[in-house]
Amino acid sequence: DGGITQSPKYLFRKEGQNVTLSCEQNLNHDAMYWYRQDPGQGLRLIYYSQIVNDFQKGDIAEGYSVSREKKESFPLTVTSAQKNPTAFYLCASGRQAFDEQYFGPGTRLTVT
Amino acid sequence: KNEVEQSPQNLTAQEGEFITINCSYSVGISALHWLQQHPGGGIVSLFMLSSGKKKHGRLIATINIQEKHSSLHITASHPRDSAVYICAVLGGGADGLTFGKGTHLIIQP
Numbered sequence: 571d572g573g574i575t576q577s578p579k580y581l582f583r584k585e586g587q588n589v590t591l592s593c594e595q596n597l598n599h600d601a602m603y604w605y606r607q608d609p610g611q612g613l614r615l616i617y618y619s620q621i622v623n624d625f626q627k628g629d630i631a632e633g634y635s636v637s638r639e640k641k642e643s644f645p646l647t648v649t650s651a652q653k654n655p656t657a658f659y660l661c662a663s664g665r666q667a668f669d670e671q672y673f674g675p676g677t678r679l680t681v682t
Numbered sequence: 683k684n685e686v687e688q689s690p691q692n693l694t695a696q697e698g699e700f701i702t703i704n705c706s707y708s709v710g711i712s713a714l715h716w717l718q719q720h721p722g723g724g725i726v727s728l729f730m731l732s733s734g735k736k737k738h739g740r741l742i743a744t745i746n747i748q749e750k751h752s753s754l755h756i757t758a759s760h761p762r763d764s765a766v767y768i769c770a771v772l773g774g775g776a777d778g779l780t781f782g783k784g785t786h787l788i789i790q791p
Contacts, residue, residue: 603778610783611783612768612770612780612782612783613770613779613781614781615779629778658723660723660725662725668713668772668779669730670715670727670730671779672727673724673725673726673727674724675723675724676723676724678723
């Protein structure tokens with residue numbers, strides 16, 4: 571049963587703490603992406619990776635970091651430097667860069 | 683940078699009605715995506731198209747490259763079609779997809 575999983579679905583953290591969001595895919599896709607969604611706004615690209623051990627900043631990378639050590643996994647760390655971390659985070663993957671994308675269920679992060 | 687505008691922002695219709703959601707963009711693109719987001723937040727890719735028309739079940743997507751415009755149509759709408767429909771474009775100088783803000787559709791029984 572192929573797909574993309576994100577965990578956890580809901581995450582609560584105190585301000586000043588780093589937090590890592592998980593994204594795993596078993597679709598054998600080369601490309602993976604992290605997006606942020608805020609109420610009333612379109613999705614915005616945080617980071618993307620076209621291949622293992624390589625990734626590029628998207629439009630709003632400040633305060634975030636990623637790694638791509640395995641093809642299946644693309645974790646996102648929200649650091650304490652991110653000024654407004656509370657948001658809905660979506661991970662996606664695709665066969666190649668910017669081909670049709672398949673989305674995970676998302677993680678809703680609340681930082682207080 | 684590409685500007686992606688969707689209309690309407692909100693749409694409420696009765697079951698069975700024909701639905702049209704529009705998307706326009708400002709800069710030439712290589713492809714356009716239509717996505718569906720349900721209340722739980724998960725997103726499903728409906729179509730990716732670069733020209734002409736695609737059909738899947740009761741859903742039809744069209745694109746006019748010259749006019750920089752795409753439409754998503756739903757025939758015989760049903761309450762389960764209630765969701766946010768998002769248009770996203772690829773190309774036009776941006777890294778990755780540029781997303782519209784979405785159209786919130788409610789189909790009443």
